Amino acid sequence: MCGIVGYVGSKPAVDVVVDGLARLEYRGYDSAGVALLADGELATAKRAGKLVNLRNALAEEPPPAGSTLGMGHTRWATHGAPNDRNAHPHTGCGGTVAVIHNGIIENFAALRAELEERGHELVSDTDTEAVAHLLEEEIKDGAALPEALRRVCRRLEGAFTLVAMEAGDPDTVVGARRNSPLVVGLGEGENFLASDVSAFIAHTRNAMELGQDQVVELRRDGVTVTDFDGKPAEVKEYHVDWDVSAAEKGGYDYFMLKEIAEQPRAVADTLLGRIGTDGRLTLDEMRITDEELREVDKIIIVACGTSYHAGLIAKYAIEHWAGLPCEVELASEFRYRDPILSRTTLVIAISQSGETMDALMAVRHAREQHAKLLGICNVNGSTLPRECDGVLYTHAGPEIAVASTKAFLTQLVAVYLIALYLAQVRGTKWGDEVFAMVQLLAAMPEKVEKVLETMEPVRELARSLAGEKSVLFLGRHVGFPVALEGALKLKELAYMHAEGFAAGELKHGPIALIEEGLPVIVVVPPRARDVLHDKIVSNIQEIRARGARTIVIAEDGDTSVAPYADTLISVPAVPTLLQPLVTTVPLQVFACELATAKGHDVDQPRNLAKSVTVE
Numbered sequence: 001m002c003g004i005v006g007y008v009g010s011k012p013a014v015d016v017v018v019d020g021l022a023r024l025e026y027r028g029y030d031s032a033g034v035a036l037l038a039d040g041e042l043a044t045a046k047r048a049g050k051l052v053n054l055r056n057a058l059a060e061e062p063p064p065a066g067s068t069l070g071m072g073h074t075r076w077a078t079h080g081a082p083n084d085r086n087a088h089p090h091t092g093c094g095g096t097v098a099v100i101h102n103g104i105i106e107n108f109a110a111l112r113a114e115l116e117e118r119g120h121e122l123v124s125d126t127d128t129e130a131v132a133h134l135l136e137e138e139i140k141d142g143a144a145l146p147e148a149l150r151r152v153c154r155r156l157e158g159a160f161t162l163v164a165m166e167a168g169d170p171d172t173v174v175g176a177r178r179n180s181p182l183v184v185g186l187g188e189g190e191n192f193l194a195s196d197v198s199a200f201i202a203h204t205r206n207a208m209e210l211g212q213d214q215v216v217e218l219r220r221d222g223v224t225v226t227d228f229d230g231k232p233a234e235v236k237e238y239h240v241d242w243d244v245s246a247a248e249k250g251g252y253d254y255f256m257l258k259e260i261a262e263q264p265r266a267v268a269d270t271l272l273g274r275i276g277t278d279g280r281l282t283l284d285e286m287r288i289t290d291e292e293l294r295e296v297d298k299i300i301i302v303a304c305g306t307s308y309h310a311g312l313i314a315k316y317a318i319e320h321w322a323g324l325p326c327e328v329e330l331a332s333e334f335r336y337r338d339p340i341l342s343r344t345t346l347v348i349a350i351s352q353s354g355e356t357m358d359a360l361m362a363v364r365h366a367r368e369q370h371a372k373l374l375g376i377c378n379v380n381g382s383t384l385p386r387e388c389d390g391v392l393y394t395h396a397g398p399e400i401a402v403a404s405t406k407a408f409l410t411q412l413v414a415v416y417l418i419a420l421y422l423a424q425v426r427g428t429k430w431g432d433e434v435f436a437m438v439q440l441l442a443a444m445p446e447k448v449e450k451v452l453e454t455m456e457p458v459r460e461l462a463r464s465l466a467g468e469k470s471v472l473f474l475g476r477h478v479g480f481p482v483a484l485e486g487a488l489k490l491k492e493l494a495y496m497h498a499e500g501f502a503a504g505e506l507k508h509g510p511i512a513l514i515e516e517g518l519p520v521i522v523v524v525p526p527r528a529r530d531v532l533h534d535k536i537v538s539n540i541q542e543i544r545a546r547g548a549r550t551i552v553i554a555e556d557g558d559t560s561v562a563p564y565a566d567t568l569i570s571v572p573a574v575p576t577l578l579q580p581l582v583t584t585v586p587l588q589v590f591a592c593e594l595a596t597a598k599g600h601d602v603d604q605p606r607n608l609a610k611s612v613t614v615e
C-alpha cells in the first residue's frame with residue numbers, strides 16, 4: 001500500500017532513503033516525504049505526487065548536511081486527500097517526533113478526539129498523525145523512543161507498519177508491525193528498515209523477518225526486537241537470493257516490459273529443483289507431508305485479482321489430475337462467508353506479495369476452522385508463508401510493475417506442480433502419466449520464449465485500437481480465466497472498459513453488447529479438445545455475424561478459425577491445461593502497448609498500488 005524506508009549508518013541518509021523510495025514507489029505514488037536527523041534537529045520534506053516532486057523540492061531546498069539517520073515514505077492515500085498536508089512524515093506539536101505509516105489505524109478518530117481534548121493541534125486528515133502526537137506525549141512522560149512506540153502500539157487497532165524518529169535520540173530509528181509488512185536489512189555499521197527488501201538490496205542482501213506485533217530498534221551497531229510488551233522476540237535472518245539488477249529496469253522503458261520479457265526465465269526458475277532425474281516431483285519444501293495430502297478431501301483456493309485468475313485455472317488442473325473437488329474464492333468474499341471446512345480441507349492461498357490483507361484474513365478465517373493451509377507466494381519473508389502450514393515459492397524474482405505478469409505465469413507453474421504432485425502421491429494418475437506431463441511442463445519456458453518472439457503484430461494491433469472505448473474477451477475452460485486476466489490487464493493499464501466472459505455465457509446476455517466494430521478477443525482451446533474447440537469457433541461466428549471485430553488467439557496451424565478471424569494471433573501448440581502459459585502473454589503485451597500508446601505510465605497506473613495491505 002505505502003512504501004517505507006528507514007536508515008541508520010554513516011552514508012548520507014537522504015540519498016539512501018530517496019533511492020530506497022524510488023524502488024518502493026510501486027507501492028504508492030500519491031505523495032512522498034522524508035525525515036532526517038542532524039545535530040539534534042529533525043527536518044522533514046514532503047510533496048504530493050510522485051517521488052520526482054520530492055526530489056525537486058530537495059534539490060531546491062537541500063536538507064541539513066551530515067544526516068546519517070533518516071526515514072522516507074511513499075503514499076497510497078487512505079485517509080485524507082493526496083496533498084502536501086496529508087503526506088508523511090507526520091510530526092507532533094513540537095516537531096520533535098516524526099512518524100510514517102502503512103496501513104489503517106481503525107480507532108484513530110477516538111484517539112484524535114482524545115488528543116484534541118488534551119490540547120494537541122492536528123493539522124492533517126490522516127489516521128497517522130495521531131500516532132505522532134501520542135508518541136510525543138509518551139516521550140514527554142519520560143519514555144525512551146522504543147518504549148514510547150511499544151506503549152502507543154498497545155493502544156492502536158487495525159493494521160500498521162510504523163517507523164518513527166525523535167530529535168532527542170540521534171542514534172535510533174524504531175519500527176513496529178501488525179498485519180502489515182516491515183523487513184530489516186542488516187549491513188556493516190548500518191541497518192535498514194523497509195516495506196520490502198528491494199529498498200536496501202543495493203546495500204545488503206542480509207535480511208531479518210519481523211513477526212506480528214513486534215517493535216524493532218535500529219542502531220548503527222545492531223538491532224533489537226521485542227514484542228509490544230518489551231519482551232525479547234525471536235526473529236529469523238535470511239539471505240536474499242537476488243541482487244540489485246533484478247530490481248532495476250535493465251534498459252527497458254518500463255518494469256512491466258522487462259517483467260514480461262523475463263517470463264521464460266521465471267517459469268524455468270519456478271520449475272528448477274522440483275523435477276527429479278526420474279521425472280518424479282519433489283516438493284519437500286512444502287512442509288505438508290504426503291500422508292496429510294492423501295487425507296485431503298477438498299481444496300479451496302483463495303486469492304485476489306490476477307492471483308485469483310491463477311486460482312481459477314488451478315481448479316481445472318486439480319480436478320483433472322488430482323481428482324479432488326476444488327472451489328475458488330475471492331479472498332475478500334471468503335472471509336465473510338461461512339465456508340464448510342474441516343481438518344481434511346486444504347486451503348491454498350495464492351499471493352504474489354504475501355501481504356494482501358484480504359488473502360491474509362481469508363487464511364486466518366480458514367485457520368480458525370482447522371483447515372490445512374498452503375501458501376503460493378513470491379516474496380520470501382512476507383507474511384503469508386508464516387501464516388500457512390506450508391508454502392511453495394514461485395521464483396519470479398521481484399515484480400515491481402503494478403500489473404502482475406511474470407508472477408502470474410509462475411503461479412500457474414506452482415499450481416500445476418501442486419496438482420501433479422497430488423496426482424503422484426494420491427495415485428490418481430499413473431507415474432508415467434505424471435512423468436509425461438512434467439516433461440511437457442519443463443518445455444514451457446521455450447514455448448513462452450517463442451510467443452515473445454512473435455509479438456510485433458500484437459503491438460501493432462494494440463496501437464491501432466488505442467481509440468476504442470471497449471474491448472471484450474472470451475474464452476472457455478482454462479481460456480475463460482485467461483479472458484478475465486486479459487480484461488483486468490486492459491482495465492488497470494489502459495483505463496478502458498474491458499470484460500472477460502465465458503464464451504458459452506455470451507448468449508445468456510452479454511451478446512447484446514456486440515455492435516459493429518467492437519473488438520472481441522477470443523482465446524481458442526487446442527484442436528485436440530475437439531468439442532470445446534468447435535463450440536468456440538461457433539461463438540466466434542455468432543459475434544462476427546453481429547459485427548464484432550474478431551481477434552483470435554489460437555494454436556499454430558489451427559486453420560479452422562482463420563476464416564472468422566479479422567486478426568489471428570498464433571501461439572505454440574501445447575496441452576490444454578498448460579495453454580494459459582502461452583495465451584496470456586499476448587494479452588499482457590496487448591494491454592501494455594495499448595496503454596503506452598495512450599500515454600499512460602504502465603508501471604504506476606492511476607489509483608492502484610502493488611500490494612493491497614488494507615481491506
Ligand code: M6R
Nearest residue numbers: 305306307351352353356403404
Ligand atoms: O500480491 P497479490 O498476488 O496478493 O495481489 C493480488 C492483486 O492485488 C493483484 O494480482 C492485482 O490484481 C494486480 N494489480 C493485477 O495485475
